[in-house]
Amino acid sequence: MQTPEDILAGLDAEQRQAATALTGPVRILAGAGTGKTRAITHRIAYGVATGVYNPYNVLAVTFTARAAAEMRSRLRDLGAHGVQARTFHAAALSQLQYFWQQAVGGDMPRLVDHKTNLIMEAAQRLRMTTDKATIRDLAGEIEWAKFNMLTPQTYQQRAGHRSMPSGWDLIAVTRLFQAYEDLKSDRALIDFEDVLLIMVGILESEPRIAATIRKQYRIFLVDEFQDVSPLQYRLLKGWLGDRDDLCVVGDTSQTIYSFTGATADFLLDFTQDFPNATQINLIRDYRSTPQIVELANRLLQERTRADRPSLPRWPQPLELLSQRDPGPAPVFAECTHDQAEAEWVAQQIQQLVAEGHKGSDMAVLFRTNAQSAAFEQVLSDAGISYQVRGAERFFNRREVRDGILQLRAAAKSADGVAGSEVVTRVKDVLASLGYTPIAPQQSGAVRERWESLNAIVNLAEDLVTARGDQVTMDVVVAELDERASHQHAPVMDGVTLASIHSAKGLEWDTVFLVGLTEGLMPISFATEDKNVDEERRLLYVGITRAKTRLFLSWSLARSAGGRASRRPSRFLQAIRPSTTRSASSSTERTAKTRRAKVSKCRTCGAVLSSGAERKIGRCQDCPPTYDQAVFDSLVSWRKDISTADKVPAFVVFTDATLVAIAEKMPTDLQQLRQLPGIGPKKLERYGAEVLAILSSGKATQHPGRGSTSNV
Structure with a gap:
């Protein structure tokens, strides 16, 4: 176990202040890239090392399984064993399962993993027709209602201001909400929101159970506190009781989930509930270059300077100070159409790869998942490996499941194998499944399989780097098992394609922010000032994912030859230079040099208007000339x-x-x-x-x- 002095070593002044403020209420406002996870894990480890904390009395709460797993891993490395780091849902579910018999009796209802099928059935019961996309929107609306602790009856009274899913009105959504609740009741089912609601009810109505939980957990830390919903805050207050050993960490400028019921009000108004709270600001940005940080600051400053009285609440944002050496200036690129933008991005990636940069250090971020397809196609055509965040889960892949099974079997006969020898043994085991020291050149299934296996090898290497000779085959298997239980996938090779929302909490050396036009950024349905503010914060989150290189691009038309009716995002006005690069792809440049040869049909002479027609050299109406x-x-x-x-x-x-x-x-x-x-x-x-x-x-x-x- 590390000494207290070892744990504090390497922290800056503000991080050290956060790590040593061990008692009473603490609010840490932590800007993007300021090392908040480092500060809070060192805070817990320092409390354990000094004897102020019993590790089994500490509950650290965050919002994603990945973040919780990352926190547990860091705490283990710091020697703080026994600390619970979980999501709100995981912590509440564990407590509910333990206390169900005592509080309710009988068998606990089954948990609904995905509510969309149940909502579809509820709609059919009401003879309402809808599609899968709308069902997802309806599921989101029901989740918003429950995170705000609304029943179908109170929802109808409180949701009059909300935009309903396409084709639905308030009364229809209310009826569906009630039918969904009835269907769960009939089948003895509960959803994830019910877990929190029921646990809140138990804490508030069962004093003995509440006392037992409060005796177990005495110290609380909540990360990403700007994303807390009213329901989650009420659960947190139930856990706390009349105590105040609570540390919250967040950044109001990264509030991007209000559509789920999240609100930054609890972070902003923390001192109303805890007047004596210690206040700490983390503003030293260790992630991004000064050029990127300055761009992010300017984006928020433009909104801060706005003085219209009707504008919604806008807290003073943290002004970040980059601690890194200067890097390249962010690149702004205007493209003629969507395909040209995708090809331009692919060309920049190819050039970076040729210069020695890894694809896994790059990400293409967009506002909506529908934008992904064009980039998937172009990257595939260019032979560039990529992974779509939110696609098939890593631990569900067959080669990963087989790999873990074989590593578990190999661990039984690996006595004495430790440290660097473990990595060699992992490679030998995975070789039978297709792993090779050098990546295969082809794309498709072979490359995807290799990347999955290589991710396991990388994980073993990272464990040995962090823990040295303490790592055995059993340690590797245990790490994989724990990650599988929380779907905490290791880092894979290949460029990441992701929505900005799903990129929250992640970082890459190079980031491409694409599709920055009105209607996408801000999104078309952001018609109110508060929604536009959230879109600005979303772009801020996207910018601050980049460490060294940042590319921002947009296109003026949907397709080649289409009308250039799009306008660059209003948010670019404050951050783009006075002159912007007019980008063209290699395909466009080739087309320009050959325009006289391919712009007209070789059969009838008509002007070719689509990319597909120009590709084959004739219009679609003319008969093919091939065998x-x-x-x-x-x-x-x-x-x-x-x-x-x-x-x-x-x-x-x-x-x-x-x-x-x-x-x-x-x-x-x-x-x-x-x-x-x-x-x-x-x-x-x-x-x-x-x-x-x-x-x-x-x-x-x-x-x-x-x-x-x-x-």
């Missing part, structure tokens, strides 16, 4: 490839590219490379097979892929 058998062979070959690699067919080649290949009939790799949609990676991987199909005229067997029939 149907050749085209069918290409389609069949693509199907084989996509099935083998477990990727959508368009990831291999789009339909337009196959048409262009069949019509042009290239005879060598150089001619094939000149066709749109075929980059160096695809040429290297598929070029020989495509040329073999073309040379055979009509292929009934694809080279290296086995016999297939034509589609």
Whole structure:
């Protein structure tokens, strides 16, 4: 266990003040990148090391399983074993399961993991029709109501000001809310919000149970306190009772979840409930360069200077001070259309990778998940590995499950293996599942499998770096098991694609903020001032995810040749330079040099208006000029490839590219490379097979892929 002096070593003055303020109420306002997790974990560890805290009496609460797991890992490294670090839901569920028999009796209801299916059934009972997207919106509305402790009856009285999901009014949503509650009651089910509500009821109506919990937990710390809902705050007050050993940490400038019921009011008004609270501000930014920090500060300062009396409450934001050396200036890029923006981003990533930067150190962040598809396609075409945050869970992947099983078996015969030898043993075990020291060049399923296994290897290496010879195979397996129980995935290779909301709490060396136009940032339905303020905070969160390089881009039209009717986001006015780069992709530059050759249909001479038409060199109304058998062979070959690699067919080649290949009939790799949609990676991987199909005229067997029939 580290000494108290060791724990405080390396903390700055403000972090040290936070770490040594061990008793009574404490409010820590911590700006982005100021090391708040470091400060609060060292605070707990210092309290344990000095004997002020019994670790088993400390409950640290945060909002995501990932953040809780990160906190537990850091506390273990600091020697503070026994401290509970959980989400609100996890802590409440554990208590509810323990006290259910005593407080309620009988079997505890089953927990609803996902309420969307139940809401869909409730809608069908009411003979209301809706789609999956609206069901998600309705689920969010019900969650908002319950986080604000509203019943269907009180919801109708209190929610008149809220925008209802498309096609629904207040009365219809209220009826659905009631039907959903009735359906749960009929089937003895509870949802995650019910867990908190029931636990609040027990704490307030069962003095003996409340006393037992308060005897167990005496010291409380709540991270991301700006995201607390009224229900969560009431639960926290129930845990506390009449005591005041509570430390809260947050940043009002990162309040971006009000649509779920979160409010920064509890952080702002903390001294009303705790008048003697110690106040500490963390403003030294260790994450981002001065250029990025200055940009983030300016974004908030513009709103702070606004003096319209009708504007909603806007607390004075923390002005961050970067502690890093200067870096490159943020890049602002205006693109002609969405495809050009995606291609421009891919080109910047390729250049950075060529300079030696890792894809896992980069992220493309957007306002809505629907924006992801264009970037997935372009990165795939360019042969750039990526991962979509929020896609299939890491620990649900077959190769990960198999890897953990094999490592668990290997641990039984690994006595005496410790430290760096553990990493070697992990690599040997995972080799049977496809792990190799060097990453495979191909994309698709093979690369995804390797990246999953490599993430396990990286985790083992990180454990050895942190704990040295204390790490054994059993330690690695235990870490994987704990992470699996909380879905705390290790860091993977590849560029991250994510919404800004899902990127909260994360950081990358390079960040691309894309789609920064009116209607997306701020989003079109942010019609009230308070919603626009939240969109500004969301952009602030996006900017402060970047450590060294920041790219901000937008496009003026949806598609090539479309009307340039979009306007850059109003938030850019305060932060963009007077002159902005007009970005164009390599495809656009090539198109400009060949405009006379490809802008008109080669058959009828009509102007080509879409990207797909320009790709094949003729308009869609004109008949194709390719041999149907050749085209069918290409389609069949693509199907084989996509099935083998477990990727959508368009990831291999789009339909337009196959048409262009069949019509042009290239005879060598150089001619094939000149066709749109075929980059160096695809040429290297598929070029020989495509040329073999073309040379055979009509292929009934694809080279290296086995016999297939034509589609």
